[in-house]
Amino acid sequence: MSRLLALLALLLPMTPALACPGLVIGEAWIREPPPGARGTAAYFTLRNEGSTPLVLDGWSSPAFAHVMLHETVLTGDRAEMRHRSQLSLPAGGREALTPGGLHLMLMQATGPIAAGAAVTLQFNCNGQAAQLSAPVLEEAPSSR
Template sequence: MKPSRLSLLLAGLLLAGGAHAAAADHVRASHAWIRVLPGALPAGAYVTLENDGDQPVALSGADSTVYADVMLHRSSTAGGMSRMSMVDSLEVPAHGKAVLAPAGYHLMLMQPKAPVKAGDTVRLTLKFTDGSTLATDFVARPANALDDTGH
């Protein structure tokens, strides 16, 4: 085989392997929902992530075609003051789970490209620090919702 053909074959195999490795097959998402606020105010996205793998993974953020920017945040309370800060990642332990919920870790969804209303489904592509991704459908709930059922 000529070197150029071998190089092309190897490149093709590497690309095929990389495409397979990009899917977060070891992580499952459930209870995915968004708290929609009025107008163009930022929305919060919440989800339970379960890692069936033997190694921990870390959520580093998400992408959306509906929102211009998605950031991973953590809400906390100290000395009676509520704070929200951006974080780089959230670990999902091996054979464990991580919960993004109100008053804790969440995805902050900024600048909707079109109005999102209660009942809509918004797909977010969750991104992990190992390079894998997980496309997840989030159900939009009203501003007064406390969980994924809308209550």
């Protein structure tokens, strides 16, 4: 009985409701952290192919204690990262999270994050739970 409960506890978190009609995510990747580092960033593209606006917020990951949406802002010759509470995609809209621009800051890894692994990123899409999976890569994938 206890083994069954343990199995259920393992399975339940793996069946989230993916309710984000129209959202298309592409080119997702996470930069492998330098040796000893516990933080890195995630990048991907977002397209809203639906007919209603989408608001994405509440980012998290089982692999990191803290996940935040950041934008990089140039002030004079300095680049600063600023927290963005949400990301809005109008119908037909698109957004790209790229090195040097908008990115998901991944902080305090809960375990080793090595190239070849895949990391789950969870978020709310119009208040509904959604998620994506991103591979960990040593370098940015060459643009094709």
